[in-house]
Amino acid sequence: MTLEAFEKWLSSKEDPGPMSELEKEFYNAHQELKVTAPSVVAAQTVRGVFFPVDQDAEEELRKLANHTVNYVQLAVDTLNEAIKLECSKISISPEELNE
DSSP, X not given: OOHHHHHHHHHHHXXXXXXXXXXXXXXXXXXHHHHXXXXXXXXHHOOSOOOOBOHHHHHHHHHHHTTSOSEEEEEEETTTTEEEEEEEESOOOHHHHHO
């Protein structure tokens, strides 16, 4: 057996066998789904919005990470499509959180 014959055999093995017209349509539809499915899946799994974070909010979040601030409240400004700092507190009690 030559290399050319072996490669031809391999490619014929991957090809679908004899099919009716209906089977060919199903096969083609399935192949198209394989191509479009990753983008459809990605579109279905991407959730949320990506708004830029305001500089003040970013600074307070850094303080929160460094344990300088104990509480940071953010707000979504849908009009300007940004995340802004609502307020921050160095120390906050559970009663204040309940309000």
